[in-house]
Amino acid sequence: xxxxxxxxxxxxxxxxxxxxxxxxxxxxxxxxxxxxxxxxxxxxxxxxxxxxxxxxxxxxxxxxxxxxxxxxxxxxxxxxxxxxxxxxxxxxxxxxxxxxxxxxxxxxxxxxxxxxxxxxxxxxxxxxxxxxxxxxxxxxxxxxxxxxxxxxxxxxxxxxxxxxxxxxxxxxxxxxxxxxxxxxxxxxxxxxxxxxxxxxxxxxxxxxxxxxxxxxxxxxxxxxxxxxxxxxxxxxxxxxxxxxxxxxxxxxxxxxxxxxxxxxxxxxxxxxxxxxxxxxxxxxxxxxxxxxxxxxxxxxxxxxx
Amino acid sequence: xxxxxxxxxxxxxxxxxxxxxxxxxxxxxxxxxxxxxxxxxxxxxxxxxxxxxxxxxxxxxxxxxxxxxxxxx
Numbered sequence: 440x441x442x443x444x445x446x447x448x449x450x451x452x453x454x455x456x457x458x459x460x461x462x463x464x465x466x467x468x469x470x471x472x473x474x475x476x477x478x479x480x481x482x483x484x485x486x487x488x489x490x491x492x493x494x495x496x497x498x499x500x501x502x503x504x505x506x507x508x509x510x511x512x513x514x515x516x517x518x519x520x521x522x523x524x525x526x527x528x529x530x531x532x533x534x535x536x537x538x539x540x541x542x543x544x545x546x547x548x549x550x551x552x553x554x555x556x557x558x559x560x561x562x563x564x565x566x567x568x569x570x571x572x573x574x575x576x577x578x579x580x581x582x583x584x585x586x587x588x589x590x591x592x593x594x595x596x597x598x599x600x601x602x603x604x605x606x607x608x609x610x611x612x613x614x615x616x617x618x619x620x621x622x623x624x625x626x627x628x629x630x631x632x633x634x635x636x637x638x639x640x641x642x643x644x645x646x647x648x649x650x651x652x653x654x655x656x657x658x659x660x661x662x663x664x665x666x667x668x669x670x671x672x673x674x675x676x677x678x679x680x681x682x683x684x685x686x687x688x689x690x691x692x693x694x695x696x697x698x699x700x701x702x703x704x705x706x707x708x709x710x711x712x713x714x715x716x717x718x719x720x721x722x723x724x725x726x727x728x729x730x731x732x733x734x735x736x737x738x739x740x741x742x743x744x
Numbered sequence: 745x746x747x748x749x750x751x752x753x754x755x756x757x758x759x760x761x762x763x764x765x766x767x768x769x770x771x772x773x774x775x776x777x778x779x780x781x782x783x784x785x786x787x788x789x790x791x792x793x794x795x796x797x798x799x800x801x802x803x804x805x806x807x808x809x810x811x812x813x814x815x816x817x
Contacts, residue, residue: 440798445809446753448783452773453815454755455783462781656801711800718787718801 465720491577498573502545505566506538509559513537518557527553545570601650602662602670608647609673615640616680623687634688634695641701644677645708652708655717655729664722671712671728678709678735685739702741709736753810758783767808770801783812 448454456462513519513527520527520540527533540553544563547570555563619636651670654662662670685702711717713733714726721729761767762784771778771786778788789801791813802809 440795441805442798442802442809443806445750445811447750448753448755448758448810448812449816450755451812451815452771452777452781452783455758455812456781458755460755460759461784463784463786464781465779652800653803656803716797718789 491580494573494577494580498545498570498577501566501569501573502541503538505545505562506541507534508562509541509555510534510537512557512559512562515558519555519559520553521556522553526556541566547571598662602666605647605650606670606673608643609670609677612640612644612647613673613677613680616644616677616684620680620684620687623684630688634698637684637688638695638697638701641681641698641705644681645701645704648674648705648708652712655712655719664725667721668725668728671725671732674709674712675728675731675735678705678732678739681705682735682738702739706736706739706741709733709739712736750811758810761810767810768802770809770811772811772813777814786812 450457452462509520510527510529510533513529513533520537522536527536536553540555543550543553544566547567615636619633619640622636623633651674654667654670709732711733712729714721714729716733717729758769762769769783769786770789771782772789772791772794774790774792775788778786778790782788787801789797
């Protein structure tokens, strides 16, 4: 069928649920994004959990544990920590100094007031490397999360802008269709000029219809239902006006390549808009609008693409 | 959906890309099974409707798509 990047999740829903992963149920996908001020839902998905707390905890635990290890190693002759050339003692204050040394090493600061000797040197180098690595991962996670948030915000703004343009364009094209219908009825304009305007209106209408079709067939980019209802109402009105306009022009004029192509596109796309054929369940009012749109598409009497 | 043997996607990759908008997840089970339980964000495209609706549900032929059914076949 021409799809080149399809892969099969062989385990299916059985493996997914068996692994205790989350599932969606019911006939509508779970809401996936934050409602915007305009009542639409942007095409963003919830960001996966990327907490840095576990990494920070690990970093703290490593430094604390190694502080204790350094202090214990001081019991071995020739190993441990030295301050001003003298070995550290074994009291509680020395334990705190060992922990202090451990954090200084973990942060790659290295004041030099306490120096490792023997086995502790190796451990301190490994600790420095490990802690640098963990810090790198933490920073990268913080930056990545911020980038994801910014990208989601950009998508949201672009999406709302697109929704606004769809509504505006539908309104303008309906107005244009009504004006053409007036010209057509009173016969004040040459037929060729009317057909040219119809071709132009049909091209814009087909473009906006494709945008609405995409909204309905991609649940992750679906707008809020109130916004969708408004768009569907515009679309229904546009198809109604378009149908009455087509009655104005002689059938042979419909054969112009541009008009015929756009009419087939309009009929084909609108035919696929109905309450039960879109992949997401909607409120009854919306389904009603969709069914009306499908009915109007069939009423155009144009063969599908 | 392709003529050759379909490559596999692992569960781990699917989990990591669960909310990646570039990946379309498609459930090819009947609609009732889709409603009963599905991987989040899955689209419903039952096998029986595949020839008729594939082009509308998956208009982009070069998009990343992960398909799944009930269990290993």
